[in-house]
Amino acid sequence: MNYDIVLVSAPLKADDTHLGLCPSLSNLTLGSYLSRQGASVRMFDPSVEMDTAGAAPNPFLKELAERCVEMKSRFLGISCLSPVDGKFGAVLAREVKKLKYELPVIMGGLWATTYAPQILEKLPEVDAVVKGPGELAMEALIKTPDGSIPAWDSAPGLIWRGGTNSEIRHYTVDLARPLDMSLLAKPESYDIMVYMSSRGCPYRCSFCSEPIMFPSYIDEPLDKVTADIKGFNAFNKSYFFWICDPLLGFNPGRVDELCNLLEPTPFHFLLETRVDVMKPAMVEQVARAGCQLIYFGLESGAFRSLVELKKCNDRAQFERYINGAKSLTEACARNGIIPMFGVMNPIPGDRKEDLDECFHFLEELVSISSGINPDLGLFLLPLQCRLDMGSPFQLNWPSLEARGMVRSRDEKNIFGDMFVTRTSSEVGYEEAEAFRDKVRSLWTPSRNAMKVLSQCWPRPYMEVDWE
Structure with a gap:
């Protein structure tokens, strides 16, 4: 054909x-x-x-x-x-x-x-x-x-x-079409189905290039989401769903709709969100629908770092942010959902005191979780601070470099990731690795949590050589 x-x-x-x-x-x-x-x-x-x-x-x-x-x-x-x-x-x-x-x-x-x-x-x-x-x-x-x-x-x-046709057309709901399941040649071979019921993000974090593709939040039409979930269910296999909406919880109504669709199915799922978007009541709701793990883009627990990342603007917003993380940790522990927190420190400008502040906050989250549900545990995922093309950090690199920042490479190597390797006179690559090792030492996942992670996490890509 x-x-x-x-x-x-x-x-x-x-x-x-x-x-x-x-x-x-x-x-x-x-x-x-x-x-x-x-x-x-x-x-x-x-x-x-x-x-x-x-x-x-x-x-x-x-x-x-x-x-x-x-x-x-x-x-x-x-x-x-x-x-x-x-x-x-x-x-x-x-x-x-x-x-x-x-x-x-x-x-x-x-x-x-x-x-x-x-x-x-x-x-x-x-x-x-x-x-x-x-x-x-x-x-x-x-x-x-x-x-x-x-x-x-x-x-x-x-x-x-x-x-060049420079007229970039951003995604709009009139482009939404139900997924054509016949395009999956061997649906029985998959363990995980990745899905989005909404797209885009109105936030402008310093490290993120997501708004280039989807600059505003858009819910997919409910009839499309309904048809898609029915289509997956028709394969008669208990897939693990990775719901990768960038901001699930931004529209509480979408959480209601998605849970109503997923609860009657055999699917377990994980989802992604921010700690200042998801609410504790939603955690209970998604748990009933089959959620087993939530990835929270925490990034840091230090005030200066979160301001640098444009996650927070002032102390009042910072307090709401970290209190949200604490409340969600408690809600996850009470509802048997494994929380995973992404931690990006050290980020540009970080000094030792910023890393200490973040680490003590992470210790507090571990204590909250273990105090309520010692058999559940949580994941802390230390991440290198990336300089993705098109992100504010990458676009403003000359000003960061003037402040003493160092990165792993420049934009000429299109196949490599760019990372910040020095964030201040106090924190270079070795100090950053030592901090990430400390974060890993706080991991408290149970055997069941590790089993869930193995079920919901996709395999890495096959690596190829360009030269």
Whole structure:
């Protein structure tokens, strides 16, 4: 069969990690929109449609390129959300062009959006990049008559060699389409389903590039969410759901709707939110619906750090923020939900006193949890402070550098993550690692918590070599 477009995602590692397999939500969402607009779409997931066990990454990608060409599509779309799957996309594009040079290769996703000019400069195998959501851009290209030169300038947000359609169309509810479950070639092979019932974030944290793609909060239409949950349930498998709405709880009504849909299903789930968005009463509500773990983007428990991160503006807001974290820890303990707190310290400007303040607050959270439910425990996830392209920290790097900050690399290496490696004269890389080790020492997960984590956490991507 010939297709208008084949959508490919980076393969996950073979099962040597005891973690789960999940499909690409980005490809499933885009593919569903296009298929419901009349396009012929093939969503190809090498993690379940090819044998990844023991495969050497680069020879594996040569075989994958052959499969992509054999499917005879007019376009090849590659989802690139991070530097890791960006590197995958680059190698795959190179191998595809060796076999069929005339096949247009198009990258999309957050990483591709933020690095679009550099991708076209450094990767001649990539023909174009979609900046922002890809629904309208790919629909416009697919509507080009078969056999004609693609009408690049008709595609909103598309950047290609020789031109740019700078009119980025951000996601709106009129683009929402129920997920086309027929695009999942082997749904029985998955352990985890990633899902979003809302998109976007109105906050502007210093480290985050999310608003580039989705600058405002949008609830997906209820009829779409209802159809999607019914579609997943029709597979008759107890998937673990990763509900990755950036701000679940921002609209309490959406929490009500989602819980009403999930409670009758066999699905357990985890969700993501902020400690100043989710409320304790919601914790009880999601627990009844099957929630087993909540990831809170805490980032810090220190006042100066949270102001630097633009999580808080003043002392009053800071007090509400940390009290919210305490109340949610208590609510999780009482309702048997495992809390996981992301901790980003040290961040720009952090000194030893900031790290001490944060650590003492984390100790308090551990004490609250263990005092109520000693058999539950919680996770503390220490994170390096990233400088994602397009984030305020990255855009304002010259001013941070003038304050004495040091980073792991510059923007020229498009396949590497940028991290802050020195935050002040007192805190460099060694001090940062020592702090993260201290945070890890506070971990108190139970055996059951570790079991839940292994059920809900996807496997890492297969690493490939660009050179």
